[in-house]
Amino acid sequence: MAKRLEAKNLDIYYGKFLAVSDVNFTIAPRSVTAFIGPSGCGKSTVLRTLNRMHEVIAGASVKGNVLLDGENIYASEVDPVDVRRTIGMVFQRPNPFPTMSIYDNVVAGLKLNSKRMNKASTDAVVEKSLRGANLWDEVKDRLDKPGAGLSGGQQQRLCIARAIAVEPQVLLMDEPCSALDPISTLAIEDLIQELKETYTIVIVTHNMQQAARVSDRTAFFNLAGIGKPGQLVEMDDTERIFANPSDRRTEDYISGRFG
Numbered sequence: 665m666a667k668r669l670e671a672k673n674l675d676i677y678y679g680k681f682l683a684v685s686d687v688n689f690t691i692a693p694r695s696v697t698a699f700i701g702p703s704g705c706g707k708s709t710v711l712r713t714l715n716r717m718h719e720v721i722a723g724a725s726v727k728g729n730v731l732l733d734g735e736n737i738y739a740s741e742v743d744p745v746d747v748r749r750t751i752g753m754v755f756q757r758p759n760p761f762p763t764m765s766i767y768d769n770v771v772a773g774l775k776l777n778s779k780r781m782n783k784a785s786t787d788a789v790v791e792k793s794l795r796g797a798n799l800w801d802e803v804k805d806r807l808d809k810p811g812a813g814l815s816g817g818q819q820q821r822l823c824i825a826r827a828i829a830v831e832p833q834v835l836l837m838d839e840p841c842s843a844l845d846p847i848s849t850l851a852i853e854d855l856i857q858e859l860k861e862t863y864t865i866v867i868v869t870h871n872m873q874q875a876a877r878v879s880d881r882t883a884f885f886n887l888a889g890i891g892k893p894g895q896l897v898e899m900d901d902t903e904r905i906f907a908n909p910s911d912r913r914t915e916d917y918i919s920g921r922f923g
């Protein structure tokens with residue numbers, strides 16, 4: 665189910681502003697890749713081009729291609745809504761629909777995809793998704809209660825359940841733990857390890873320990889200079905990036921000399 669993701673010559677714009685230039689990489693199926701780098705270097709921008717969320721912003725555009733198992737997601741015949749179903753996204757702040765029940769939060773994605781399902785199969789998807797997000801045991805007796813009644817960490821797992829309910833092949837996570845306490849953060853990190861058995865995962869994180877803990881591969885992004893676009897400096901096995909990176913700029917960043 666998990667798929668390979670490739671970026672080819674990506675130039676990413678906000679209006680005329682070239683925010684990130686010439687990004688190329690390949691991400692293997694069933695792996696976790698962390699995007700790290702100083703603020704403003706374009707980590708979130710690159711992430712959003714991987715499921716065509718970038719173009720939702722007025723004036724934003726992309727040159728280059730993103731291939732999912734060799735298929736260009738920017739090809740003219742491709743429906744961006746399908747792309748966003750296949751390549752799901754979890755955001756920085758848990759964003760469940762607050763008044764909607766826990767159950768309805770999980771099925772919200774299915775409804776958007778207008779799948780017609782009977783009650784029994786919907787129940788099964790809800791249970792499977794909540795189990796997949798390690799939340800089932802905590803909420804199974806209050807599925808009809810509002811999503812807003814959960815803790816921040818539970819809400820983030822609910823958002824992950826909502827994202828996996830539509831059975832994506834890739835999961836993009838934009839700083840999914842930045843609003844969470846350390847215990848909830850560890851719960852999400854454990855969950856990421858389990859989810860990579862099924863999905864290809866890309867996570868943006870400011871926390872280098874987190875990148876070292878959860879990812880197989882790490883991509884270091886940097887700004888070419890003030891006012892210049894962000895760029896991918898290097899991407900390699902996480903162990904190598906943290907122990908013996910190829911580029912001096914990566915070493916300076918991970919050893920805390922800047923950023």
Ligand SMILES: Nc1ncnc2c1ncn2[C@@H]1O[C@H](COP(=O)(O)OP(=O)(O)OP(=O)(O)O)[C@@H](O)[C@H]1O
Binds near residue numbers: 709
């Ligand atoms: N909606 C937007 N409109 C215009 N410019 C934007 C927009 N979002 C981001 N940018 C610009 O694009 C560049 C990259 O921003 P981005 O948020 O991708 O960086 P980042 O590395 O994720 O930063 P951070 O770590 O602070 O979240 C920055 O110069 C930023 O100001």
